[in-house]
Amino acid sequence: MVIQKAEENNVSERRRKNKKKKEASVPHPACLWVYFSKEFIKEYSASHPESSGLKAATKAASEAWKSMSHEEKETYSRHAREVWDE
Incomplete structure (x- = not known):
């Protein structure tokens, strides 16, 4: 019984330490797709109020992203680099 409680305490201490580590991590800046x-x-x-929500908008964004040229994507790439440098 005593050994079991000691093991439970060790497990709970490890969980607390892991949780603290995760909370302390610094989030990374988003990639250029996120900004776009x-x-x-x-x-x-705003232009399609009748659309069925976020899923339809995300699908349209994906199709637009795929059809963009490299030069058009460069705008978002520059913005992502600026945020990354900060």
């Missing part, structure tokens, strides 16, 4: 999709979804939602 946020902007595109706002515009899409």
Whole structure:
């Protein structure tokens, strides 16, 4: 019985330590797709109020992203680099 309680305490201590480590991690800046999709979804939602929600907007954003040229994507790439450098 005493051994079992000691093992339970060790497990709970490890969980607390792991949780603290996860909370202390610094989030990384988003990639250029995230910046594009946020902007595109706002515009899409405003211009298509009849759309069925986020799923349709995200699908449209994905199709638009695939059809963009490298030069068009460079705008979002520069923005992502600026955020990364900060």
